Amino acid sequence: MTRGTHAYYLCHGKWHPIHTHEERCRSRYIPVGQLDDLVWSDLCQLISDPTNLALALRRAQAGDWLPQEMQARQEQHRKALAALTAQMERLTEAYLGGVFPLEEYRHRRQELEQRLVALDQQNRLQQALIHQRMEISGMCEALTAFCQRIQAGLVEATFEQKRQMVELLIDRVIVTMGEVEIHYVIPTSLRSEHIRFCHLHPDF
Template identity: 25%
Template structure:
């Protein structure tokens, strides 16, 4: 977490400094003093955000929505086929037992093995269903985000401070400043906690 230093009188200079280099640092972190020019870092961050807003498909690529959906669909079909096969095996096993072709102990051991595999598959299918719902939420958010991007395009060249703050709050989780790089961590949506919910994409963009 950074500490924001206000602009110095007359020159508009301000900076960010690390608040965890002294007594509040982690046990495995050496003592340090870090400071970076605020205008520099904010310009870099805003330029990266503008690039994303001009090409909102980048966010769907970052989230890997399409790829994840395809993988889950293939696994779902495979597991459902296996579940049907296990149902048939259960029926054949019961027929063998009823026809007295296998002893009860053998029947119970084999049935337990089939029951356990069926239970595991059903559990995984439930997980896939929940993950599919999460992916659907992501897709809906991406569609809303694309519409949002279209609405604010004309304001990106000369944005108001309020627009900049709202956009950054919506899209960025945190920024990590390293020795030779700045890493911007974007928001990744979840079912229960996401800043990119459609009702939040309501920044006024008119002049």
């Protein structure tokens, strides 16, 4: 709303309760210039250093494996598989050599086969996680590339360009008394750079 030459943001809850169906909001009017400058400054800072964006993306995906940890787990699986395969071969040789009867051979072999199935399931899960981490790495690279492309134009951006950037990258700005919380939505592919957040499905 405007009052003379001054412009303010205000909560819809300030209207009469008959229109909002809830208590009237008691928050103060927020000067447009001050909030716009603060939001744009924060956006520029975020785009100028995309490191924090990549870290946030990895945290959102339940952490990040180091490459050496991935390799270590793959090596552990390889050794465990080789050990179980060798045990299976020795078991068969012992049975053929008459060391123990058929029933005991079947029992021991069944145990080893169950361990092999469990090992295979663990490996499948690990491969799925590795694939997911590779996808995340690709998203981080796309995110960083996006930030690098638009950094140069931030300083001299026109009002219209700033408006388009804010509509693309910010979901909402929440003001609670003296605190301002900004919810960002950062594109992770070329296609998503042309989709405003409000056009996405609510459960995206």
